[in-house]
Amino acid sequence: LLRHKLTNFEPKKSNKYWTIENSIATYNIDKWGDKYFSINSEGNISVSPEKNSAKKIDLCKLVKELKSREINPPLIIRFNDILKDRINALHDSFLKAIKTYKYKNIYQGVFPVKCNQQKNVLEKIIEFGSQWNFGLEVGSKSELLIGLALLQNQNSLLICNGYKDKKYIEVATLARKLGKKPIIVIEQRDEVKRIIKAVQNLKATPLLGIRAKLSSKSSGRWSKSVGDNSKFGLSIPEIMSTIKELKEANLINEMKLLHFHIGSQISDIAVIKDALQEASQIYVELCKLGAPMQYIDVGGGLGIDFDGTKTSSSTSTNYSLQNYANDVIATIKDSCELNNIEHPTVISESGRAIISHCSVLIFNVLGTSQISSQIKTSHTKPQSLIIENLIETLNQLKILTKKKVNLSEIIELWNDAKKFKEDCLVAFRLGFLNLEERAHAEELTWSCAKEIAYNLNNDEITHPDLYEITETLASTYYANLSIFKSIPDSWAINQIFPTIPIHRHLEEPFCKGNFADLTCDSDGKINSFIDNGKIKSLLNLHKPEPNKDYLIGIFMTGAYQEALGNFHNLFGNTNVIHIDINQDNSYKVKNIIKEDSKAEILQLLDYDSDSLVESIRINTESAIDQKQLTIEEARKLIDQIEISLRNSSYLSE
Ligand code: PLP
Numbered sequence: 001l002l003r004h005k006l007t008n009f010e011p012k013k014s015n016k017y018w019t020i021e022n023s024i025a026t027y028n029i030d031k032w033g034d035k036y037f038s039i040n041s042e043g044n045i046s047v048s049p050e051k052n053s054a055k056k057i058d059l060c061k062l063v064k065e066l067k068s069r070e071i072n073p074p075l076i077i078r079f080n081d082i083l084k085d086r087i088n089a090l091h092d093s094f095l096k097a098i099k100t101y102k103y104k105n106i107y108q109g110v111f112p113v114k115c116n117q118q119k120n121v122l123e124k125i126i127e128f129g130s131q132w133n134f135g136l137e138v139g140s141k142s143e144l145l146i147g148l149a150l151l152q153n154q155n156s157l158l159i160c161n162g163y164k165d166k167k168y169i170e171v172a173t174l175a176r177k178l179g180k181k182p183i184i185v186i187e188q189r190d191e192v193k194r195i196i197k198a199v200q201n202l203k204a205t206p207l208l209g210i211r212a213k214l215s216s217k218s219s220g221r222w223s224k225s226v227g228d229n230s231k232f233g234l235s236i237p238e239i240m241s242t243i244k245e246l247k248e249a250n251l252i253n254e255m256k257l258l259h260f261h262i263g264s265q266i267s268d269i270a271v272i273k274d275a276l277q278e279a280s281q282i283y284v285e286l287c288k289l290g291a292p293m294q295y296i297d298v299g300g301g302l303g304i305d306f307d308g309t310k311t312s313s314s315t316s317t318n319y320s321l322q323n324y325a326n327d328v329i330a331t332i333k334d335s336c337e338l339n340n341i342e343h344p345t346v347i348s349e350s351g352r353a354i355i356s357h358c359s360v361l362i363f364n365v366l367g368t369s370q371i372s373s374q375i376k377t378s379h380t381k382p383q384s385l386i387i388e389n390l391i392e393t394l395n396q397l398k399i400l401t402k403k404k405v406n407l408s409e410i411i412e413l414w415n416d417a418k419k420f421k422e423d424c425l426v427a428f429r430l431g432f433l434n435l436e437e438r439a440h441a442e443e444l445t446w447s448c449a450k451e452i453a454y455n456l457n458n459d460e461i462t463h464p465d466l467y468e469i470t471e472t473l474a475s476t477y478y479a480n481l482s483i484f485k486s487i488p489d490s491w492a493i494n495q496i497f498p499t500i501p502i503h504r505h506l507e508e509p510f511c512k513g514n515f516a517d518l519t520c521d522s523d524g525k526i527n528s529f530i531d532n533g534k535i536k537s538l539l540n541l542h543k544p545e546p547n548k549d550y551l552i553g554i555f556m557t558g559a560y561q562e563a564l565g566n567f568h569n570l571f572g573n574t575n576v577i578h579i580d581i582n583q584d585n586s587y588k589v590k591n592i593i594k595e596d597s598k599a600e601i602l603q604l605l606d607y608d609s610d611s612l613v614e615s616i617r618i619n620t621e622s623a624i625d626q627k628q629l630t631i632e633e634a635r636k637l638i639d640q641i642e643i644s645l646r647n648s649s650y651l652s653e
Pocket residue numbers: 112115137161261263264265299300301302349350351352353559
């Protein structure tokens with residue numbers, strides 16, 4: 001097995017020795033899958049709705065059945081049961097922490113709408129969370145409207161964050177009269193004046209909160225969410241003057257909540273603990289200043305373990321859900337008890353931790369490409385010296401690799417091959433080599449690379465002087481998706497999502513490759529993968545079989561991706577399916593949200609498809625007049641365009 005290299009070589013051995021365990025080890029699915037995802041005896045990815053559940057469905061079979069209903073990849077499958085399990089797990093952890101620490105109040109979370117604003121998703125979150133009066137957090141006027149319309153439970157909280165103008169404040173204030181529980185969180189100093197004015201105009205008072213700018217250090221990508229220069233929140237002097245102003249306006253009795261948010265995907269529990277201590281102390285001081293405080297809102301930031309290493313790497317967390325809940329509850333309790341202050345209701349705005357796992361993005365591979373190393377033997381003409389040198393290097397490598405491998409000699413020969421290739425480029429630029437000779441030289445260089453890759457073991461080929469060989473020989477797999485639409489964070493902030501074929505796990509993935517998407521943008525690539533906590537640029541993949549699907553899943557994509565996805569190159573929304581898994585391991589398709597047609601995408605940009613067709617039709621008339629196009633051809637062209645406008649922007653078979 002060791003000698004059998006994961007390159008794009010044709011396999012020389014049978015697959016008999018390859019087991020599911022080998023696949024599990026290759027893709028680390030037992031670590032990041034968090035019991036929701038595993039590999040079944042047929043070598044397909046299996047999805048389980050709850051932790052340790054016997055209920056399971058075969059993801060590959062599901063996708064094939066969806067295809068038979070004309071619901072083609074790329075598609076997002078949302079598993080309602082996983083979403084429910086995540087909401088249950090969050091609440092169970094807080095309930096357990098409250099019991100353990102004898103905390104004398106409750107946990108009452110909210111879901112940040114910005115994380116996934118889709119109606120079907122929010123309705124499910126509200127349904128699954130209703131037993132705990134789970135609420136919503138909104139960050140804009142549009143999100144506020146969604147919150148007011150969807151959240152019918154009068155005990156659920158509606159946390160109003162973000163920039164607030166007069167209209168935002170007035171709607172949130174009046175909504176209290178509907179029996180709802182909106183809390184306007186003061187995030188900017190100038191909002192105080194607008195709130196006071198709204199109260200005078202409306203003769204109604206809102207519930208108020210205040211967001212503190214913490215000084216504790218954060219870490220990771222969103223570390224600028226804390227500190228003096230953070231975008232949101234009030235500094236300590238600003239909090240003091242706000243309290244004074246609210247007292248003067250007789251509004252201090254409505255000040256109930258302290259909020260902070262130190263960024264998303266916080267990997268290190270130490271960072272969370274520091275922030276909690278500082279915020280708890282501010283809470284205590286606000287009580288002492290006379291505000292009738294009731295809630296402490298610890299914001300988002302609860303991370304998830306994308307790579308399964310349980311470390312403080314940016315794609316993991318060095319704490320569990322239970323550790324997080326314990327620290328939140330214990331820290332707030334300690335500060336309050338030391339100061340004889342009643343325990344507040346604890347709110348968290350955990351988005352990523354709730355919604356990530358339930359969404360799987362599936363795409364099909366359209367084809368692959370790799371460098372050419374087919375050496376043509378028909379070169380009868382005298383060879384140039386550079387090519388003679390390359391032939392000699394290849395021959396020496398062939399002899400050497402047959403013997404016991406001497407790594408330093410192989411490295412020396414590889415360096416020679418690279419130098420000859422560079423010489424060949426210089427000679428070509430100066431006109432001493434023709435195109436055919438240059439092609440021959442390149443093929444010889446790649447043959448040297450293959451000779452080395454095929455004969456060295458994993459440790460040897462990863463030697464720093466040889467590592468580029470694997471990269472060079474890797475294949476590009478063409479993915480039927482747009483990363484800008486479906487996983488924009490992989491482009492924007494190098495977010496890495498677990499990526500794995502959803503079938504063929506009884507076969508060794510011999511090839512190494514990465515993915516290029518459909519957009520004509522060189523950035524449209526997926527070339528960072530998680531490997532036991534390390535990041536690698538190539539993934540082990542199978543060789544696609546002719547006329548058969550090769551289906552890849554990108555997991556844990558439920559948070560932020562749909563909200564941030566854009567229409568780069570006019571690739572539209574993909575199909576989205578909501579699935580319930582039944583007790584007997586069958587499933588029910590709950591909702592199907594059909595992909596955008598080209599006409600729908602064009603309409604978003606103010607193009608009317610009828611006018612587009614008409615303008616092309618006018619062109620065809622002139623072409624017919626000038627005898628460049630027959631009437632039959634013109635009709636065919638217009639028919640094709642009209643059909644195409646009704647169809648998906650993604651590639652079909
Ligand atoms: N609350 C606020 C104010 C946020 O800005 C965010 C996102 O960054 C969240 C909650 C959700 O954070 P997360 O997805 O890390 O839970």
